Amino acid sequence: MTRKSAKIKALPGPDERQPLLTARRRQKMARSAHAYVRGSASRFYAWLDSQPRGRLPEGPAVWIGGDCHLGNLGPVADATGNVAIQIRDLDQSVIGNPLHDLLRLGLSLATAARSSDLPGVIISSMIDALADGYEQAFDDSRSDATKKAQRPDVAKIAMDEALHRSWHRMDRQTIDNSRPAIPLGKRFWPLSDAERVAIHALFESESAPRIHAALTGRTNAAPKIEVLDAAYWVKGCSSLGRRRYAVLLNVDDTCPSDGPPYLVDIKQAAAAAAPQRDGASIPRDNAKRVLEGARHLTPMLGERMIAARLDGCTVVVRELMRQDLKLESERLSEDDAVKAAHFLALVVGRAHARQMDTGTRAAWLAELGKGREESRTAPPWLWRSIVELMAVHEVDYLGHCRGFAHDRPSR
Template identity: 70%
Template structure:
């Protein structure tokens, strides 16, 4: 027991104080982005849209104004569950969600798949075939005559593995992976850092009797308005890549004394919402509050997740609150294999297409499908705008990734 206490104390001492987080987080973000070209793409959504801004008008199809993910890479797709535990593959992160051009999601996914293929050392011909499958899968979502085919689409192995794990995960497994403790406490260390007194007071107030009403509704519609929520423990959460540096907290919550009766606490994720880098469609009306924008986007694009989220203010800062479910997983890009890559591109593009199509009426879907097909060659190859964009984006991000690594190495000389 003494050894465990000593190890915990050592971990706590290695954590930065609240006022010293930002330099550490900035360094961690740079380190993560230096791991691979695919990791760099994950953390550079702003650069993606800067590249798109250099394209001439008319280079890309201008799709219907719908809610989009805005940061549609492999890490932001995966199994998610609703409040009852039903699981489906949807988008997992809606920080960049705006009413915009749906083509941006397709391109961002194409870039992510292309760089993941390169990081996995897959041949270039696979990237070409993935682009074709990407377009076919996306178009399939808007073709009402292929509804039966849509339901029978075969899941690639990377999806099957994630879904199997999601369907068999319990809260206890999530507890061991994320909290790593059998007691309702968050151990400080690599992933969790201490809070300031002001942060802890703000979190306690957030789940108070009056301010927590919208949070209760998001956690469970069955909860009565008088249900009590007690913060058992809370910590700063070192999580993500592009979001490192924002306010991010993990909270263990006891609802109506369930923990006293032997039940597990709720694991809550609190994440700061900031201005989206993704451009919105001209004239589109969205909530000015960034947390409300994220939640509204999620309810349209990823409803299983969106209905579990709540937009609130934490000490004046817009944040999104949601309960983490054991079934919420992301796809592992390292598992992308040559036989599976093309299937994965088709399936994930279909998921994105279905999210977009669900916001359109039949006439809009038909018109958007016709526009997409009008730019496709008679062969099965991807349209030139898609292929050229993926190639251009891949080349630009590869060069920037290498420059990022050079600067990172210069700042960390080898002794």
């Protein structure tokens, strides 16, 4: 047996994945309070559900991201390669209260700042900047020229890497350069025969024309799509344990002579933890819900996605473009933290504002500012909510760490 085949044989099979993925998720969430926040959307919504009615603003019914933490924002490319910082993960998207995205982002920023050992004075300034950046998106009295935020270093670095990221670098990170195959190991695990058959069937099914159109921008009633390789993808935090696959495709015989293979992400769509507005018209199929949320919030991403079924499971299929990155924000500087709060709040605000007419934007802007004592400070409800959320999540995080430490096998 070769060293490579022995390594593959040592990787977990489909029946062994779940406990390993659960343990990995718990380990990731134990790394820092910020990591815990990223993986605990359900805890965030439990706190919101506990708040008395009327204590927090009730925004207009629009599509929201539902899980707007820092890791779910970053550079996103459209089908032609244009890049912008957008909401990049829509698993939790629903028609709901836009306030939820603002609070989720504020909690994530504040815990990232604490994980970076930044003082409370900076967090106070971040929350003020968060309010100002978000409100800018709804203020029609300000020109587009003034609705600009200074891009923080975390965004500059990510954008620079996205714009200059080459396929050669993408290959080193994701696929074997010597042949069109996915290297099995820590990130990619082997498939079962049934999974491999199901993935091949997906690209030969009635969804194939829609997949082809999303990948190429061209309509073809009889598309030619060849599955070169596929693997189970160990990726994410809150989604660990769901079905997730990386697939290499040769489309219309363009690989390898006309370029590298298409790298496609197949991700199971599960029910959202984010509460939806009563009476809202939302697709019952979770993959279609995610797709609809992307089309409203991040059209650059939505145009590249399709909803499909894989062996009876609802999934979202999209090409992974080399420009798609997440923001790395484990170490924020004092200056960058405040800039990041303002800039990212404006990004989220614009995603909400484009769904509202003039009167709705004005009414929501007025509602956001209720109780504000000074024009440049955050309203009291926003400060109080983020501080309370930080306290709740810190307690839960320490409890998670204690349980994780006790459950780890002794060395």
